[in-house]
Amino acid sequence: MAEVVRMPKMSDTMTEGVIAKWHKKVGDKVNSGDLVAEVETDKATMDFESYQEGTLLYIGPKEGEAVAVDAVIAVLGEEGEDYKALLEGDGSSSKEEVKKEDAPKKEEEAASDEADDDSSTVSAEDLDCTVITMPLLSDTMTEGVIAQWNFKVGDAIKSDDAIADVETDKATMEVTAYAEGTLLYVGVEAGQAAKVNDIIAIVGPEGTDVTPLLKQKSSAPAKASKSEEPKQEKAETKEEVTTSTSPASTSDDSRIKASPLARKIAKDKGINLNDVKGSADGGRVVKKDVENFVPKAKEATSAPASASAGTEAKTIALPQYIGEEKHTEQKVSQMRKTIARRLSESLFTAPHFYLTISVDMDNAIEARGQINTVAPVKVSFNDIVIKAVAVALKQHPAVNSSWQGDTIRFNEHVNVGVAMAVEDGLLVPVVRFADGKSLSHISAEVKEYGQKAKAKKLQPSDWEGSTFTVSNLGMFGIDEFTSIINSPDGAILSVGAIQQVPVVKNGVVVPGNIMKLTLGCDHRVVDGATGAAFLQTLKGLLEAPIRLLA
Numbered sequence: 001m002a003e004v005v006r007m008p009k010m011s012d013t014m015t016e017g018v019i020a021k022w023h024k025k026v027g028d029k030v031n032s033g034d035l036v037a038e039v040e041t042d043k044a045t046m047d048f049e050s051y052q053e054g055t056l057l058y059i060g061p062k063e064g065e066a067v068a069v070d071a072v073i074a075v076l077g078e079e080g081e082d083y084k085a086l087l088e089g090d091g092s093s094s095k096e097e098v099k100k101e102d103a104p105k106k107e108e109e110a111a112s113d114e115a116d117d118d119s120s121t122v123s124a125e126d127l128d129c130t131v132i133t134m135p136l137l138s139d140t141m142t143e144g145v146i147a148q149w150n151f152k153v154g155d156a157i158k159s160d161d162a163i164a165d166v167e168t169d170k171a172t173m174e175v176t177a178y179a180e181g182t183l184l185y186v187g188v189e190a191g192q193a194a195k196v197n198d199i200i201a202i203v204g205p206e207g208t209d210v211t212p213l214l215k216q217k218s219s220a221p222a223k224a225s226k227s228e229e230p231k232q233e234k235a236e237t238k239e240e241v242t243t244s245t246s247p248a249s250t251s252d253d254s255r256i257k258a259s260p261l262a263r264k265i266a267k268d269k270g271i272n273l274n275d276v277k278g279s280a281d282g283g284r285v286v287k288k289d290v291e292n293f294v295p296k297a298k299e300a301t302s303a304p305a306s307a308s309a310g311t312e313a314k315t316i317a318l319p320q321y322i323g324e325e326k327h328t329e330q331k332v333s334q335m336r337k338t339i340a341r342r343l344s345e346s347l348f349t350a351p352h353f354y355l356t357i358s359v360d361m362d363n364a365i366e367a368r369g370q371i372n373t374v375a376p377v378k379v380s381f382n383d384i385v386i387k388a389v390a391v392a393l394k395q396h397p398a399v400n401s402s403w404q405g406d407t408i409r410f411n412e413h414v415n416v417g418v419a420m421a422v423e424d425g426l427l428v429p430v431v432r433f434a435d436g437k438s439l440s441h442i443s444a445e446v447k448e449y450g451q452k453a454k455a456k457k458l459q460p461s462d463w464e465g466s467t468f469t470v471s472n473l474g475m476f477g478i479d480e481f482t483s484i485i486n487s488p489d490g491a492i493l494s495v496g497a498i499q500q501v502p503v504v505k506n507g508v509v510v511p512g513n514i515m516k517l518t519l520g521c522d523h524r525v526v527d528g529a530t531g532a533a534f535l536q537t538l539k540g541l542l543e544a545p546i547r548l549l550a
Helices: 084-088 092-098 103-119 211-251 260-269 287-291 296-311 334-349 362-371 381-395 439-454 528-543 545-549
Strands: 003-006 016-022 035-040 045-049 054-059 066-068 072-077 130-133 143-149 162-167 172-176 181-186 193-195 199-204 352-360 401-403 408-410 415-418 420-422 425-427 430-432 468-472 491-505 508-522
Touching: 003 084, 035 072, 045 143, 072 084, 162 199, 260 287, 334 425, 352 528, 362 381, 362 508, 362 528, 362 545, 381 415, 381 439, 381 468, 381 491, 381 528, 381 545, 420 439, 430 439, 491 528, 508 528, 528 545
Parallel strands: 415 468, 468 491
Antiparallel strands: 003 072, 016 035, 016 066, 035 045, 054 072, 130 199, 143 162, 143 193, 162 172, 181 199, 352 508, 401 408, 415 430, 420 425, 491 508
């Protein structure tokens, strides 16, 4: 039996996926495990492998086209099998034919289709089946991508079997069946996304026909599209009427007969329509009349201008350069869409303000050199900053807080998020209880997170639960910058590069190493004086790093 292949939900914010490439064409044989297509999600481009065998009967979207989550993208089945019923739903094909009939007959058949739909309502309980939906795997997840299916249609399933691996925008996790029986239906292909609570599979007694359940789901879009057609026709008719009546209303405003476009061009060029001879019916002025019009004043002055040109010195002739205006457009990746949405929500919801302070890093540079002679792993300046931030937050709990609407949460633990750039965007893994960890421990943990982030192996427990965030662009030579708060944190620290500049010490100008820190605060929870006091404490810890070891 032919089965539809739908665009799955592969990440927590995915609403559509892009077909990057088809590896099969209509008519090709597809075996279980074959690479059929590549689908771009909001986090990555993933391989879509077939979980069943058959012939590729239908391909919907072309390469490069975006498809909404849960929309049909392909059909697999037996060679020569009729698959149109799956695409058209229960009765949509007959509706297409009825469009050619008269209106009364169309309404009667539509009414009968609706009656059939109501009479064919079937629930999963009626079939003794269990519907498996896309689970909520993180607090912000709205969709997930089926990384791979561990079972295929017809396999026996136990309640504790991990039937599939689901990838969110940051991790890949297992989905447990929690049902026993035979895998009767798989609704989302590997590499495709499905929204949270969308049907991804059905488990039940062997041989059970689940077609009624699927038909009920596919009938809704057909009805919606049908109801939109009259609206579009009305909108087009209204637009035509507006267009046809606008010239008449505009021409009534003047004694000179002219088209609206000709009148606008004349106004822009400062041309009096009384001086323009119309070429249309009844002497009506049209666009070409205005564009071809040459004022008499210019004709009268052209002769003196040419005469005076001969008496003047020759003008320097510049070589003519003909350039070409062009550009390219690239579709926004799903990860970039997520970043845009989350940061926009933060910036336009939380009132940001920023405080900047300069830190003398001479002692930190010396301390780091001594620490790295004995430390099991190399400690970076960023590791020192993370440790100093964690210690300072324990002394300033107001900065280690978050806005909850009716309440303010003051966190007694310190979890520092560390912003990391990856190929397609930005991830923020969390160093938990950073105030109690050594510099070596923090360094090793951050390095491990960096490797996992680039490989897209971070788990929800790695990025959730931050109470404060550190973003460092110092390694790129950036002196100072401002960051957008990583909600729901109440603040974020932007770390600049260490710059060798002249400084005054004991009344003498000497070479110094200065680093600028900028604290971005949510004014709903952190006031200016509170943020300033935190920066003073942080400055003291970095300028005397021995205090971090106490």
